[in-house]
Amino acid sequence: MNERKSTIVNIGSLSIGGPNPIAIQSMTTTDTRNVKDTVAQIRRLENAGCQIVRVAVPDVEAAKAIGSIKKQISIPLVADIHFDYNLALIAMQEGIDKLRINPGNIGSRKRVQMVTEMAKEKNIPIRIGVNAGSLDHRILEHFGGATAEALVESALEHVRLLEADNFDQIVLSLKASSLDVMVEAYRQISSKVPYPLHLGVTEAGNHEIGTLKSAIGIGALLLDGIGDTIRVSLTADPVLEIEAGKKILRVLGLLKDRIQIISCPTCGRCQIDLIELARQIENNLISKEKNLTVAIMGCAVNGPGEAREADIGIAGGKGCALLFKKGQVIRKIPENRIVEELLEEIDNF
Known part of the structure; x- marks a missing residue:
């Protein structure tokens, strides 16, 4: 896996970029003006493992609710603002941890300067969020559509506005629903600016297809060493966005405090009910915070080899399984005891 070194940006108590781990974030679906419901949803997200949460700020009432929300949550809060610089100023006065606003869309240079001056004073970073569905018509005409190059140029234009005010606490996202456009845009921008990158596939879809698209797009970039924080939209x-994000990082080995599971697809050689065993074992391990690799293998063809590569695992036999630990066979387990004994060994590992 390659490694791109980005600058470090502090979002409240959390730091992203540089050597910091990939942070997982989401966005609330509640009306931000409804503080009670918004706080309740954020707490659910916190419990699921969300590290940064964003709220929509469509008007002054929503901006002024930020202070009340902040007092009742423990993770950094981001204000999602479009066009209205005044909402950004109110959000910062209310204690927001980060802004998501595009400086080129808020009017005059004076307005941009008002935002950057307060952001510098309060040490609040700004995420420039470029989206293929809302590019300026001038850029669309120049590049012939919402291409990767168009996304990059839009992002760079916004960056120049902030840099003109000597503002460098910048995070960038270049999202598209097209995977090839999204991946190429991030690859291009990663070599042009040092700022942390927020990865995501926009309008990805429902739980199943959206998770799959996001895993492909986000995963491809993380394997390139590109990306500092992710959202599975x-x-x-x-809450399902957080679960999907954790799964992506777990599969790539980037979530170090979670158990990695290796399991075979089974075939006609398998003589135990591996599908049901794997389901039970995975369900029991999903919330455990251990840095372990567990192998769940169906037979003696690839099983022993894969199990030896894992910290602990099983390889199926006829109505039984061999338990391996650090490459060594520990004992044989009857099929009706496999789940119970493997989980016990993992707990004691």
Whole structure:
């Protein structure tokens, strides 16, 4: 896996970029003006493992609710603002941890300067969020559509406005629903600016297809060493976004405090009910915070080899399984005891 070194940006108590781990974030679906419901949803997201949460700020009432929300949550809060610089100023006065606003869309240079001056004073970073569905017509005409190059140029134009005010606490996102456009845009921008990158596929879809698209797009970039924080955008309960994000990082080995599971697809050689065993084992391990690799293999063809590569695992036999630990066979387990004994060994590992 390659490694791109980005600058470090502090979002409240959390730092992204540089050597910091990839942060997982989401966005609330509640009306931000409804503080009670918004706080309740954020707490659900916190419990699921969300590290940064964003709220929509469509008007002054929503901006003024930020202070009350902040007092009742423990993760950094981001204000999502479009066009109205005044909402950004109110959000910062209310204690927001980060702004998501595009400086080129808020009017005059004076307005941009008012935002950057307060952001510098309060040490609040700004995410420039470029989206393929809302590019300026001038850029669309120049590049012949919402291409990767168009996304990059839009992002750079916004960056120049902030840099003109000596503002460098910048995070960038270049999102598209087209995977090839999204991946190429991030690859291009990563070599042009040092700022942390927020990865995501916009309008990805429902839980199933959206998770799949996001895993492909986000995963490809993370394998390139590109990306500092991720959001899996789903037309679903936002808690599912966090679960999907954790799964992506877990599969790539980037979530160090979670168990990695290796399991085979089974075939006609398998003589135990591996599908049901794997389901039970995975369900029991999903919330455990251990840095372990567990192998769940169906037979003696690839099983022993894969199990030896794992910290602990099983390889199926006829109505039984061999338990391996650090490459060594520990004992044989009857099929009706596999789940119980493997979980016990993992707990004691």
